[in-house]
Amino acid sequence: MISRRTIRSIAALLGLALLAGLAYAHRWRSNPSPCPYAQRHAIDLPRPVITRSRLRDVLEPQPGERLLEVGPGTGYYTGMVARAIEPSGTVHAVDVQSEMVEHLRTRMRQEGTxxxxxxxxxxxxxxxxxxxxxxxxxxxxxxxxxxxERALDELERVLKPDGRLVVGESLPDPHFVGFEGLRRRIEQRGLTFDARVGTRAGYFARFHVGTADRSIDPVE
Incomplete structure (x- = not known):
């Protein structure tokens, strides 16, 4: 039989572990940074809500288009989008980490993309x-x-008139960006909300530069 003293000790340790976890999550959220290259395998795990097919449906890539992907990492979505705009379209995949850039270059070459x-x-x-x-x-x-804010300004700047912007977010990412706040910030830059798919805990949202609001919002 476990003594009360032992139970209290276990409870205290669990409490400390929880506090440490919360402190770590807070520090991570307060100091945003990209996923380190050493943890690249985690970003290639399946994404049940923000799937490749959902991104394709919302982004609506067309053959011949010139597209920008910011933060492609190891290329979870890149190849799928690139194939959708063949034969004359191009995906420019911009990542802040040189290791991710080289990894993506190798992956695309191996896939024949x-x-x-x-x-x-x-x-x-x-x-x-x-x-x-x-x-x-x-x-x-x-x-x-x-x-x-500066990144959103840059995205608005490089998009053509009538260009499309798609943002994907999902929990439990500690850097999760909620939809309502995102929509407000993007609309302040003159883009118009167009569509959203997914759930409240994970979604793709699409905006257009200077177009009418179609208000498609099939959120589960």
């Missing part, structure tokens, strides 16, 4: 002129950027 351009760059200062892309997307990335 030739229309992806992996580039090392910062979302807060994208290396492209204004009105460059037909569409841009970032998934589980916005909350990792130290200056989200």
């Amino acid at each position: 030739l229309n992806v351009e992996p580039i090392r760059g910062d979302a807060r200062s994208l290396p492209y002129p204004a009105d460059t892309f037909d569409a841009a997307y970032l998934v589980l990335v916005l909350g990792e950027i130290p200056d989200q």
Whole structure:
């Protein structure tokens, strides 16, 4: 039989572990940073809510388009999007970590995907002129950027008139960005909410530059 003293000791240890976990999560959320390359295997795990097919349905990539992916990591979505815009379309995949860029370049070459351009760059200062892309997307990335407002400004800048922006978010990501706040911030930049799919804990949201609100919102 376990003594009360032992039970109290176990409870105290569990309490300390919980506090340490909460402190770590708070520090991680308060100091946004991209997933380290050493943990790259975690970002290739299946994503039940923010799936590749859902991204394709919301992004609506068309053959011949020029698309921007911010924070592709190891390329979980990149190949699928690139194949959808063949033969003359191009995906420019910008990641702040050089290791991720090289990993993605190798992966695309091994898969035989030739229309992806992996580039090392910062979302807060994208290396492209204004009105460059037909569409841009970032998934589980916005909350990792130290200056989200500047990154949103940059995304608006590089999109063409009538360009599309898709943002994907999902819990339990500690950098999760809620939809309502995201919509307000993006609409302040002149983009119009167009569609959202997924659940309240995980979603893809699409916005357009200077278009009418279609208000498609099939959230579970």
